[in-house]
Amino acid sequence: MSDKIYLSTGELAKMLGVTKQTVIYYDKIGLISPAKREKEYRYYTLEQADELDSILTFRDLGVPINVLKDYLKERNAQSCIEMLRKQKEKLELEIQKMDRIRKKIDGRARLLEKVITVSDFKAVKFSEEERQLYMVEECKEADEKTFMESFIKLCNHSKRLQIDFENPVCNIIKKEDILKGSFRNTAYFGINISENFNGIDIVKFEKPAGIYASTYHQGSYETMYIAYERLLSSIETEGYIVCGNAYETDLLSTLTNLDKNEYMKLISIQVMKV
CATH class of the missing domain: 1.10.1660.10 (Multidrug-efflux Transporter Regulator; Chain: A; Domain 2)
Structure with missing residues (x-):
């Protein structure tokens, strides 16, 4: 050498x-x-x-x-600059992606933290609520398969738009079905979106501002009628009538609980004084 x-x-x-x-x-x-x-x-x-x-x-x-x-x-210096600039652009996109994931994690964690502090699941509350917008998918309930297909279609759409997981899925039941006692006739599946949200091929649905009667349902979906009966009884007792739709928000479901008897929904119905 x-x-x-x-x-x-x-x-x-x-x-x-x-x-x-x-x-x-x-x-x-x-x-x-x-x-x-x-x-x-x-x-x-x-x-x-x-x-x-x-x-x-x-x-x-x-x-x-x-x-x-x-x-x-x-x-050479110029090609180095170009390579680093392209890498920076990739990293900025990755940072944006990670930030969206962080927000989704934070949103779901806050929701769950709020749920586990609820002391009385059977209480009925009347309160003023602000207007909300939902991205919705029409629910076609010909059978359980088409029902699930509508649900999955909304979930997949929300994933493509990067708004999944942050907001839970909401079942929207029309006023006429509530009054008929057809509480399981979901008209739409929806996910809450911001006022200025825009996306490809989305259908928006407005939850109007107003007074809402709300309560929790804990248990399997087959026993949802119990919570509705409790709600409707309190609505009548307090001198209100149903004037709008019902909104069922998933709080605890297959994502968080093995036992379906521990599933939980928040049910809100728009009402007005007689």
């Missing part, structure tokens, strides 16, 4: 704080090859140590290996 300083694979790896396997792998894929080989041994120059350090920095920044290989073939 000449007087020029060479580093073995192990020495180079130790200097840069990586494993020998990483250095060997980068050689095998053609990212950085040793300056010389003697039998089965690889030797790298000090300049290559600096080059590999830069490569590792780019990899830490998330630059894909194939992009890095192309860049290293014809590297």
Whole structure:
């Protein structure tokens, strides 16, 4: 060997704080090859140590290996700027995605924290509520399969629009079905959206501002009529009449509970004084 300083694979790896396997792998894929080989041994120059350090920095920044290989073939300041700019754009999109995920997690956690603090599930409350908008999917209840297809269609649409999980699914029951006692005749599945929300092929449904009577239902969906009967009885007793739709919001369901007897919905019906 000449007087020029060479580093073995192990020495180079130790200097840069990586494993020998990483250095060997980068050689095998053609990212950085040793300056010389003697039998089965690889030797790298000090300049290559600096080059590999830069490569590792780019990899830490998330630059894909194939992009890095192309860049290293014809590297210059301008191409480096372009590569970093593209990587920044990718990272900004990823940050936006992570922020949406964080908001969805926070929203569902806040909802669950509120639910587990409820002390009286059978209480009926009358309160003024603000106008709300829902993205809805019409519910076609010819049978259980089409019922579920409508539900899944809304869920898939909400995933594509990145608003799933943050807001629970709401069943909307029309006033005429409430008065007939057909409490399980869901007209629409909906997810709450903001006033300025826009998306492709969405159908919006308005929940008007007004007075709503609300209570919780805990148990299987087959026993929902018990909560409705409690609501309607209190509405009559307090001198109100039903003047709008019912909104059933899933709070605890298959997502959080194994036992369907622990499922929970918040039921709200629009009312007015007689």
